[in-house]
Amino acid sequence: MNPKALGPLVTSLASPSDVVKVLASGSCTTQSEGTAFFISAHLAITNAHVVAGETRITLDGAPAQVALFDPDNDIAVLRVPSLDESSLRFLGGTPSAGTPVRVVGFPLNATRTGAPGAIEGELSGQGRDIYDKNLLSKTVLAVEVNVQPGNSGSPVLIGSLVAGVIESKSLSQASTAYAISDGVVESDIAKTPDTGSVSTQGCLP
DSSP states (O other): OOOOOOOOOOOOOOOOEEEEEEEESSSSOOEEEEEEEEEEEEEEEEEEETTTOOOOEETTTTEEEEEEEEEETTEEEOOOOOOOOOOEEEOOSSSOOTTTTEEEEEEGOOOOOOEEEEEEEEEEEEEEEESSSSEEEEEEEEEEEEOOOOOOEEEEETTTTTEEEEEEEEOOOOOOEEEEHHHHHHHHHHHSSSSSOOOOOOOOO
């Protein structure tokens, strides 16, 4: 379940404002773009593949440090000292199939956009880390929603609560995206140190 090119977007509401644009550059061939959302005053969540190998990372133009980098689960926790944003809360459970959702992000490095969708279900199986090396057991949420490059790191919202984080798109079903479950994200948040920064390791192959 590595990050792949994402398909067409269906637009709708463009809130909440605590979902922000991520730009990462400095070491790899091209600038990387994605989405992040705040989970406390100065901490935000995005995908590890969005920032992998890069040395300059900004959230809505504000410099950010990488406080935690998890290439296995494709999660990065970003620390942004200059931003004091409101934060989103997690659902704290697995949503039922058919539950309506909204995926908010910045497709194609454009403006904040929302895409309506629905939970398809929870899937378990074998996947690889973002470097396509380590074979791992993974459980993800399948979401019927149309997304594009730039939506990586977007929250999957049920009302105002985060049920998961978009990481990739199905290669066989254009309207299916995969999201990291909120429990996996919260586990990484709990491991995040209060200070300091970590390496973003290497650029993606």
